[in-house]
């Protein structure tokens with residue numbers, strides 16, 4: 573049976589009247605996993621309920637955040653659902669309900685569809701991470717990474733061409749970049765890993781703000797994972 577898991581209040585339709593925003597779902601009896609997660613908005617003025625089926629609708633600890641991501645002065649709805657998988661990724665959706673129309677502004681899948689990254693090991697104990705979309709590259713020092721040692725000759729040259737990996741999208745953190753506004757931006761985190769999944773090398777931190785039609789990168793960093801000092 574579906575019950576309300578999280579509720580928030582705010583004007584998401586843009587008429588100035590507070591609306592109710594809910595995540596409903598079915599709580600599994602013998603785990604914390606929640607299935608059939610559905611996003612619902614009850615229009616505070618008309619009482620009408622708009623229901624949104626999420627592409628990925630099962631997971632753990634679903635959360636709701638109301639913030640204006642598009643800068644139109646109306647709150648948008650961010651949904652995050654922990655996948656519970658070993659990769660730690662979070663199913664993420666941002667919807668607008670302006671004029672009672674549910675409109676998907678962001679999802680992790682859609683985000684990576686619009687971006688092209690590649691990564692590879694290079695001579696000198698380095699992993700090069702290329703943002704092909706933007707024509708930028710980051711370099712990660714793997715000289716202290718035991719997982720990389722077998723890939724190199726003693727003189728630091730690669731034994732053979734070796735790919736590293738970028739993806740999946742992990743999560744999108746809300747952030748306010750301009751404190752003179754109430755507009756939320758996102759930091760989208762995408763994992764970079766070596767030749768096997770557990771060998772995390774770092775995270776691409778992509779700062780995204782709404783440009784009127786889509787989220788656009790305004791800053792991009794690579795956060796590297798620490799090694800034993």
Ligand SMILES: [Ca+2]
Nearest residue numbers: 583585587589
């Ligand atoms: Ca409203």
